[in-house]
Amino acid sequence: MTRRATAATGLRVLQQLRRDPRTIALIVVVPCVLVFLVDQLFADREQVFQQVGVPLLGLFPLVSMFLVTSITMLRERTSGTLERLLALPLAKLDLLLGYAIAFAALATLQGVVVSFVGFGLLGLEAESPTAVIVLLAVANAVLGMALGLFLSAFARTEFQAVQFMPAFILPQILLCGLLVPREEMAEWLQWVSALMPFTYAYDALERAATGATSASGSGPTSRLSSASPSSRSSSAPGRSGAGPPDYVALTAAMSLSTDSFASPKSIVVFASR
Secondary structure, three states: OOHHHHHHHHHHHHHHHHOOHHHHHHHHHHHHHHHHHHHHHOOOOHHHHHHHHHHHHHHHHHHHHHHHHHHHHHHHHHOOHHHHHHOOOOOHHHHHHHHHHHHHHHHHHHHHHHHHHHHHHOOOOOOOOHHHHHHHHHHHHHHHHHHHHHHHHHOOOHHHHHHHHHHHHHHHHHHOOOOOOHHHOOHHHHHHHHOOHHHHHHHHHHHHHHOOOOOOOOOHHHHHHHHHHHHHHHHOOOOOOOOHHHHHHHHHHHHHHHOOOOOHHHHHHHHHO
């Protein structure tokens, strides 16, 4: 392994990606647009965006880097570029580290840009310093890059590489604790969740957002769901705001308007029934 060969491989990958504006848009622009959409979705509930915004800063880069890395690496293999590179006097470790460094640089750029949009433009706040959140967002993007490089070895076509997204990434999103607290899952689901890397990435982001020193076990969505029944019950019809005296007064008023000969005594007896 030589540093020159590794640097040359990483530079070639970066130059190749620079000539592909759609890939750059997918890496940099799409996560920022998704964070902006989440902010507008909860425009009237700022507290909700503050709760879910920080974990999403790590989720969106992970997903986009997974797709870009897996598809790009598979394209290198199917087009014959990787075979021609292996025919050169280069070690396999040089190629692997070159690709990893190039995609890690893109992951760093993506994490910094997404964090700038969230904290600088959308007013996202967290208990931990902003630099910690940015570092965690970059780490999640690097995690997506590593998973993409690993799973691209098992795909033979780009369609198969895309199918790894719902097969491998979606279960991690469902079981990481974002939608349902891990303590409320079935025991076997908790064991599966403990084996998934994004579970720990989400836990780190949640702790950084709330300033907690230990996992509370309740994600942002679960806290919202726990508060929603009380608000629904307070606004539901037929509750504490609409009691029997209102119906008694309404019945008496209707009796007075429809029967001009009704005596006060009959109205009281009818209302008591």
